[in-house]
Amino acid sequence: MTEDELVEAIRATPELLPPAAAEAVADAERAIGHPLPPLLRRLYLEVANGGFGPRDGILGVAGSQYEHHGEVADIVEMNQGTRADWPGRLWLFDWGCGIWSVVDLRDPAGPMWIWDPNIDASVHPEQSPMTPQNLTLAEWLAESVKGNLEKAFETSDLSAVAERRRRFDARPGDLDYTPPQRLADDEIVRMISRMPGLPPPAPQAAVTEAEQALGFSLPPLLRRIYLEVANGGIGPGRGILSLPTADTHPSADIVTCHEIWTSGPDAFVPPGLVWLCPWGSAIWSLVDCSDPAGIMWIWDPMGPHLPPDRPDEGTAAVALPPHHMTLGEWLTEWLAGSFTKDFRPADLRAVATRRAAA
Structure with missing residues (x-):
């Protein structure tokens, strides 16, 4: 799926929120201290200010009408509580039980990460609460549009998805x-x-x-x-x-x-x-x-x-x-x-x- 095809597929989602204002996106990037991945920026500006992706969708920027997260209003507010320990990464989507999908702002492709604070460091000291998802933002959104990501999460977990995408299938x-x-x-x-x-x-x-x-x-x-x-x-x-x-x-x-x-x-x-x-x-x-x-x-x-x-x-x-x-x-x-x-x-x-x- 090309980027244009992905954008059009997301645009076809029913009941999308209005797009974000350019000033709101620029303000978010200044507050976060990193530019957003070009695809995410384009989606905010051209398609919707949050609310797309799995389930009720990702957080938006200021001015978003996204109302599905009771604790944070937008990506800037969410970023304020997490930036110090994990610079350059942005909490984007809440799966519940403290588990989030996080996008890496240090790479324009937007590699996705899994944030799972439920990992018990006393039992698994070698494990980090932040692990690679082995998907880019575009791949993560494409699998969300198809419904595959949520199906995999419901029947397994995000770590299993990461293992599935760790390397290509055998011929x-x-x-x-x-x-x-x-x-x-x-x-x-x-x-x-x-x-x-x-x-x-x-x-x-x-x-x-x-x-x-x-x-x-x-x-x-x-x-x-x-x-x-x-x-x-x-x-x-x-x-x-x-x-x-x-x-x-x-x-x-x-x-x-x-x-x-x-x-x-x-x-x-x-x-x-x-x-x-x-x-x-x-x-x-x-x-x-x-x-x-x-x-x-x-x-x-x-x-x-x-x-x-x-x-x-x-x-x-x-x-x-x-x-x-x-x-x-x-x-x-x-x-x-x-x-x-x-x-x-x-x-x-x-x-x-x-x-x-x-």
């Missing part, structure tokens, strides 16, 4: 990959059952209650794994989510995730898809419970991430591309070692492309 042809022969369900269950440190299986009542809450049955293989092997915690990435029981965390089960992201009026994915396995990097594997085979899908709203001079290479630029594998094939891939600890979740799209061509 499908560069992967050292051959699809393994699909294991039988009994063999999958047997191999996983032999693994050490598994959580206990789920009781039958938990499976029944989960299916009632979801409104449909789980694929037979997934049902067997929960009942015969373990209530979550197995599989690639961070492991499949559990069924809700008295012993599981309420935010880490398939029913809760389904209720938040699938069953509401603003569902992220079609009915019947269950959020099964978080990979990190703002990527998930989902299973389609409308098919007994359990067709797998990739949730990757911040992908694909390709360099500007590289063609699309057949990777679908959608948030929900197919894995091109069933649940049994997905678990076979894991058991065969395709998804080792060094596997990059961002390469799931390339694996899917290779499987589609096989």
Whole structure:
């Protein structure tokens, strides 16, 4: 998306605020002590004085009619409380819970940063509350216009988005990959059952209650794994989510995730898809419970991430591309070692492309 295309896309946002006065923008730059990134300056002057971007939008300059932040009126007021410790950076958008998106004024491209004061320095002394977002202002706004940034934030967090954009995706042809022969369900269950440190299986009542809450049955293989092997915690990435029981965390089960992201009026994915396995990097594997085979899908709203001079290479630029594998094939891939600890979740799209061509 070119800058002009981005400006026009933002201009098409309903109920925009009026643009800022040139004097207000100049006053803001003098007060902050840095020029604004040219794109941000242009948007304030030509499109709207704040209120565009994710959710209710970014802060504006003086004179803005932005009313969605109860504590600060504009970027200058917000900057006054933060400038001393982080010179050259401007708090631009409030995600809630103290988390902000911050733009770096020292670079005309406007690199974005994550401000998260919730990081406990006593537990993670190596971590800073200010970390790179790995997006420029233009990229951040483009993903906001598409709705991808908010979807990634809601289903993961900004740090996961930063990891997703840390480097470009692999080319499908560069992967050292051959699809393994699909294991039988009994063999999958047997191999996983032999693994050490598994959580206990789920009781039958938990499976029944989960299916009632979801409104449909789980694929037979997934049902067997929960009942015969373990209530979550197995599989690639961070492991499949559990069924809700008295012993599981309420935010880490398939029913809760389904209720938040699938069953509401603003569902992220079609009915019947269950959020099964978080990979990190703002990527998930989902299973389609409308098919007994359990067709797998990739949730990757911040992908694909390709360099500007590289063609699309057949990777679908959608948030929900197919894995091109069933649940049994997905678990076979894991058991065969395709998804080792060094596997990059961002390469799931390339694996899917290779499987589609096989």
